[in-house]
Amino acid sequence: MRRSAVLLMLLAVFACAPPPVGTGQKFPVFFTNLSSALDDNAVAAVSAAATWARRYPNQPVSVIGYADPRAGGQTTQELSQRRAQAVKQQLVSDGVASDRIAISAGDASILPLAAMGSRRVDISIGNS
Secondary structure, three states: HHHHHHHHHHHHHOOOOOOOOOEEEEEEEEEOOOOOOOOOHHHHHHHHHHHHHHHOOOOEEEEOOOOOOOHHHHHHHHHHHHHHHHHHHHHHHOOHHHEEEEEOOHHHHHOOOOHHHEEEEEEEEEOO
């Protein structure tokens, strides 16, 4: 194979644009037991996510809230939703457009009982 043909083949392979760097970035935000209030650490985590979201304004932002499943049924779902809403409000305060942010509550019944791990909100920027 001639050198020019090899170069053209390599160019064709590498010419595909890679996904944006911001795609798939995840930021966990942790909460104290039965609370949806953002403490200083949570605000710092949301601020870091907001920085990424502003850097990549065409990427969607997903906010999924979780609560300790031991709280039980409706309480768990409501707390998960309140946590997600609190994080969304902070993202908006930090300059992320509200219409970019989709919020939901995760299914606590599928999570292990590792309490701190389920008292969180996951922020994802980009498709992940």
